Amino acid sequence: MERLDREIAEVLGLTEKREKDSELFKVFSEVFDRTTVETISYFYRRGKIERLYGVLSTGKEANVFAGYDAKGNRIAVKIYRTYTTEFRRIWEYLAADPRVGYLPKDIRKLVFVWTRREFKNLQRAMKYAVRAPEPIAFRNNILIMEYIGDEMPAPRLKDVEKDLELKDFEELYDFAMGAIERLWKRGDMVHGDLSEYNILIWNEPVIIDWSQATVKRNRMSLTLLYRDIRNIINYFGKKGVSVEDPEEKFRELAGDELWERNLRSL
Ligand SMILES: Nc1ncnc2c1ncn2[C@@H]1O[C@H](COP(=O)(O)OP(=O)(O)OP(=O)(O)O)[C@@H](O)[C@H]1O
DSSP, X not given: OHHHHHHHHHHTTTXXXXXXXXXXXXXXXXXXXXXXXXXXXXXXHTTSOSEEEEEEEEOSSEEEEEEEOXXXXXXXXXXXXXXXXXXXXXXXXXXXXXXXXXXXXXXXXHHHHHHHHHHHXXXXXXXTTOOOXXXXXXXXXXXXXXXXBXXXXXXXXXXXXXXXXXXXXXXXXXXXXXXXXXXXXXXXXEOSOOSTTSEEESSSEEEOOOTTOEETTSTTHHHHHHHHHHHHHHHHHXXXXXXXXHHHHHHHHHHHHHHHHHHHTO
């Protein structure tokens, strides 16, 4: 345990400064159990996480940290809580995903499956040229990915909307609808939680939070597709963009799949 403590202190920069009151340390000690500490040490020893220096977000399911690796590259580290009140939701999403085989009964292990699935989703999104943070590594409840930003993390669309003009919204609308289409048609995939909160505005917009993304074959995929289309059209419609009709767009994209499902249920 002593070595672990030392390594964690190193990762959190606690050896240099007495920073036990820092936000980072508070968030850390509140939610990090033994598995998390061991997994961070694992990455530390392999040079994948050299330092965690800031909290990007604290959520119900996960906390996201800013850090860097042993080569000095910035990274974003998403650490899922191993005990979560979101257990039911996670279970339902995983149970519907045909890519996921055996579902562990143990909540902790279920979260590991969830983490691994998000990593795979990021890989798949990149393969179909949909802009997402590049996935770097995962293990247990920890996912390491490309960090979007510089000294300051990239803002979410929601955070900068007041500074944008109609032209910007039009471009972003095309980006978001283009992503939905390409994912569905070429990648056989749907994000499932696309909104102004999950688009980061950087040199180019980047879609984040791929935890609930899934494949077309999932029985929930049409519901998720409709949700993404509706959210994006509603949001950009309110910003003055001349948007498509959500039902029509849904039918245009889901047509073949709806047809197939009906045939299958005959
Ligand atoms: N790769 C990244 N680079 C920079 N910032 C990031 C990155 N990934 C996530 N963030 C920041 O962390 C926040 C939370 O990330 P994400 O949505 O993936 O986690 P979450 O726990 O599912 O969040 P929520 O519960 O709020 O939906 C984002 O809104 C963003 O501000």
